Amino acid sequence: MTELLEEHSLYCPYCGEIVAVNVEPLAEREEYVEDCPVCCRPWTVSVLRDPSGATSVELRRADE
Numbered sequence: 001m002t003e004l005l006e007e008h009s010l011y012c013p014y015c016g017e018i019v020a021v022n023v024e025p026l027a028e029r030e031e032y033v034e035d036c037p038v039c040c041r042p043w044t045v046s047v048l049r050d051p052s053g054a055t056s057v058e059l060r061r062a063d064e
Contacts, residue, residue, distance in 0.1 A: 004025070005022035005023060005024060005025070006022065006023050006024075006025050006055060007020050007021070007022050008020070008021045008022075008023065008055070008057040009021075010057060010058075010059050011059070012036045012038060012039060012041075012043065012059065013043060013059050013060060013061045014036060014039050014041040014043075014061060015036060015038050015039040015041070017036070017038040017039070019036060019037060019038060019059075021034070021045060021057055021059065023045075023047045023055065023057060025055075028048075028049050029047065029048055029049070030045075030046075030047040031044060031045065031046050031047070032044075032045055033045070033062055041061075041062070042062040043059045043060060043061065043062060044059070044060045044061075044062050044064070045057065045058075045059060046058045046059075046060065
């Protein structure tokens with residue numbers, strides 16, 4: 001069985017556009033770089049899941 005990705009809508013830290021970020025539902029803590037589909041600049045995506053299962057996703061400029 002394949003797990004579905006969780007979609008989160010966030011603002012690009014560069015261009016300010018609302019973008020969809022898909023994260024794996026099994027990741028407890030994850031950080032990776034992904035390019036904005038609007039302005040093509042790289043973000044650092046930080047995913048944190050607490051013990052209750054709530055997911056927090058944050059986008060930061062890659063140059064921070």
